Amino acid sequence: MDKIQAMSRALQLAMRGTGYVAPNPRVGCVILKNDLVIGEGWHKKYGDLHAEQMAIESSIESVEGSTVVVNLEPCSHFGKQPPCAQLLIDNKVAKVIIGISDPNPLVQGNGIAMLKSAGIEVELGVLENECAWLNRFFLKNVKNTSPYVIAKIGQSLDGCISTIRGESKWITSEHSRTIVHQMRAEVDAVLIGRVTALKDDPELTVRFAVGRNPKRVILDTNLSLPLSLKAFSDSHRKETIVCCSKKVANSRKAENLKIAGVQVLGVSETSENSLLLHEVLVELYKSHQVTSIMVEGGALVLSSFLQFDLVDELHMFTAPLVIGNGKHSFNTLYTPTLADARKFVYKGVSSCGDDIHIITTRSL
Ligand code: AOF
Numbered sequence: 001m002d003k004i005q006a007m008s009r010a011l012q013l014a015m016r017g018t019g020y021v022a023p024n025p026r027v028g029c030v031i032l033k034n035d036l037v038i039g040e041g042w043h044k045k046y047g048d049l050h051a052e053q054m055a056i057e058s059s060i061e062s063v064e065g066s067t068v069v070v071n072l073e074p075c076s077h078f079g080k081q082p083p084c085a086q087l088l089i090d091n092k093v094a095k096v097i098i099g100i101s102d103p104n105p106l107v108q109g110n111g112i113a114m115l116k117s118a119g120i121e122v123e124l125g126v127l128e129n130e131c132a133w134l135n136r137f138f139l140k141n142v143k144n145t146s147p148y149v150i151a152k153i154g155q156s157l158d159g160c161i162s163t164i165r166g167e168s169k170w171i172t173s174e175h176s177r178t179i180v181h182q183m184r185a186e187v188d189a190v191l192i193g194r195v196t197a198l199k200d201d202p203e204l205t206v207r208f209a210v211g212r213n214p215k216r217v218i219l220d221t222n223l224s225l226p227l228s229l230k231a232f233s234d235s236h237r238k239e240t241i242v243c244c245s246k247k248v249a250n251s252r253k254a255e256n257l258k259i260a261g262v263q264v265l266g267v268s269e270t271s272e273n274s275l276l277l278h279e280v281l282v283e284l285y286k287s288h289q290v291t292s293i294m295v296e297g298g299a300l301v302l303s304s305f306l307q308f309d310l311v312d313e314l315h316m317f318t319a320p321l322v323i324g325n326g327k328h329s330f331n332t333l334y335t336p337t338l339a340d341a342r343k344f345v346y347k348g349v350s351s352c353g354d355d356i357h358i359i360t361t362r363s364l
């Protein structure tokens with residue numbers, strides 16, 4: 001196995017931690033001796049063994065003189081686990097091949113420096129782009145202390161998310177909805193606005209795919225939504241967070257929600273009586289450990305996230321039908337000139353049954 005194949009395998013192993021390791025990054029590790037794999041490991045769960053520890057423990061022979069391939073720089077600090085760089089030094093490995101360095105201020109190059117000063121050969125940057133993409137949530141979290149934001153839209157060919165009468169079930173295919181459920185299993189939270197909560201009463205759970213349910217975040221500035229909504233009353237309701245104005249965060253309505261088991265988060269309002277989205281995100285990150293969030297609608301919420309330039313990744317599921325005078329995905333976003341248009345970079349496209357799934361990322 002060459003270093004590219006080994007790093008691809010490390011990335012595959014790292015993926016197994018999806019949904020369970022946040023706020024930590026996803027890390028996988030392969031140990032090679034004479035180009036053959038002698039050990040493999042991954043970070044399975046927050047607080048558990050690091051990938052390198054598991055790979056060493058699983059090795060079928062001594063790792064002395066081996067090459068360790070890992071998608072993230074080995075850590076150099078004592079956290080929930082002892083430093084992996086020291087573990088590799090103690091086990092006398094010969095070489096460490098790394099995808100990207102760890103931006104965590106507690107590590108930030110120290111892991112590499114420790115390895116080098118112990119005489120271990122280090123190669124950095126193998127499949128760098130793939131490694132950065134896998135841990136894009138973690139990289140954003142460390143840089144901005146806020147969650148990575150994915151916006152998802154299910155629309156017609158002409159960019160409508162519902163008819164003029166508000167009918168939206170279903171524009172996209174079942175296949176697309178399966179992919180959306182997979183995406184839900186990968187993020188810490190999904191977010192919708194008040195109108196969507198009221199109109200669709202969605203469960204926002206993972207049902208058509210394998211994985212754990214995300215937290216559900218509902219924006220409801222004045223706490224006007226009824227307690228009978230599924231997100232407030234089903235068995236998963238303790239994982240629902242309602243974001244409202246600070247003015248009503250201790251009101252009777254808020255107390256009723258809390259009694260029902262729902263969490264209430266008070267945030268500042270803008271002059272237009274909507275919630276300050278930047279604050280919503282930072283508070284979700286700081287007080288609710290939300291490292292990644294998928295905004296699922298509706299048009300007003302999607303427009304506001306774009307207006308304030310808060311979207312890191314945009315997923316468009318486009319179904320082959322034309323609605324015409326329906327409701328447009330971003331109908332309240334004001335763009336007087338093309339220069340003001342929100343720019344994204346093409347990342348990929350795939351077909352989802354009869355639909356087209358386009359992935360774009362924020363243009364830097
Ligand atoms: C590694 N290998 O598999 C992971 C690393 O509290 P701890 O001990 O789990 O440390 C978490 C930090 O360690 C995390 O923020 C990131 O900087 C790094 N993650 N490092 O060498 C791993 N998961």
Ligand code: ZN
Nearest residue numbers: 050075083084
């Ligand atoms: Zn470590």
